[in-house]
Amino acid sequence: MANLKDFFNKISNNNRIFTAEDIGEMSGNEYTQNEKAIFHQLQNLGIPRRNQLNGNPDVIYVHAYTKADGTHVKAHYRSRNGSFATGYATNTNNTYNSNKPKIKEIKPADFSNLEKYNSITKSLLEINEKLNYNRPDARELMNIGLSGFENLPEHSEFSVFQPEAVEYVNNQLNIKNSKGLVIPKGWNGVIYDKNSGFSKRLSNSPELQKQVMKYYDNKTKSFTSNQILIDFKEDKNLCYSIGHGTVLNPRIENEEFKAILFDKYDFQWLNKEKLPDDHMRFINNGAAFAELTPILTNYYVIIPIRFKL
Numbered sequence: 018m019a020n021l022k023d024f025f026n027k028i029s030n031n032n033r034i035f036t037a038e039d040i041g042e043m044s045g046n047e048y049t050q051n052e053k054a055i056f057h058q059l060q061n062l063g064i065p066r067r068n069q070l071n072g073n074p075d076v077i078y079v080h081a082y083t084k085a086d087g088t089h090v091k092a093h094y095r096s097r098n099g100s101f102a103t104g105y106a107t108n109t110n111n112t113y114n115s116n117k118p119k120i121k122e123i124k125p126a127d128f129s130n131l132e133k134y135n136s137i138t139k140s141l142l143e144i145n146e147k148l149n150y151n152r153p154d155a156r157e158l159m160n161i162g163l164s165g166f167e168n169l170p171e172h173s174e175f176s177v178f179q180p181e182a183v184e185y186v187n188n189q190l191n192i193k194n195s196k197g198l199v200i201p202k203g204w205n206g207v208i209y210d211k212n213s214g215f216s217k218r219l220s221n222s223p224e225l226q227k228q229v230m231k232y233y234d235n236k237t238k239s240f241t242s243n244q245i246l247i248d249f250k251e252d253k254n255l256c257y258s259i260g261h262g263t264v265l266n267p268r269i270e271n272e273e274f275k276a277i278l279f280d281k282y283d284f285q286w287l288n289k290e291k292l293p294d295d296h297m298r299f300i301n302n303g304a305a306f307a308e309l310t311p312i313l314t315n316y317y318v319i320i321p322i323r324f325k326l
């Protein structure tokens with residue numbers, strides 16, 4: 018996790034670091050109070066898990082305590098920023114590996130205990146596992162939709178935004194008034210870490226790189242659009258997982274392309290004329306049918322993109 022030591026959250030005006038577990042344990046009111054600070058951290062640092070911070074010399078572990086006014090403060094991590102270091106005891110039991118962590122590949126979500134799902138959902142989970150066996154991102158996004166965000170297994174590569182964050186995310190992404198892009202009320206969101214396998218596969222995609230750079234003007238050294246529609250056809254994993262996505266706020270900094278890919282995980286029924294591939298049409302139309310019932314939950318996906326020019 019980069020820049021842990023000097024991280025400072027300009028929204029919360031402190032150096033607290035939210036972990037994925039912290040966010041998952043928040044009540045609705047707590048999340049609403051902290052959502053802007055969480056989004057700022059997501060954009061500038063990412064959302065680590067607790068086991069990534071435990072024993073790390075660049076952070077300080079603050080035990081739970083009660084302020085003089087009676088306010089209870091939950092245990093949390095802070096960056097070891099000199100002006101904000103606290104005197105509370107740190108947890109240094111584990112050895113910190115100073116080597117830069119390798120980007121992890123996405124592992125299949127743990128749906129081994131199918132007893133908690135109804136029979137239709139069980140069947141779809143099993144079909145998804147077989148049809149998308151070699152397409153990790155397509156498999157995972159379908160599993161997330163089928164989980165209903167109720168039995169979603171813990172994951173080290175993404176965090177979940179609650180429905181309360183929809184208005185804020187719409188504003189932050191500058192898509193509130195964009196036709197077709199705005200996030201509907203009541204949707205959850207899945208925000209991938211910039212070091213996730215999904216982010217890596219997107220960033221390294223020749224299709225994506227070729228399509229976004231068509232909008233770069235060498236004379237002005239800027240992009241001609243802040244919203245670039247991407248259409249994946251060659252890479253089957255990205256084709257089945259994203260298909261059509263939108264790259265938002267593209268920019269080049271220090272010879273590196275940076276942006277985020279935004280996509281809504283929803284489906285429309287397509288006939289053979291619109292989608293000739295029988296295999297793809299079977300999966301698409303099956304998902305389109307499932308989302309008309311409580312079987313498949315719609316949500317939005319945000320994935321950071323970075324590649325060297």
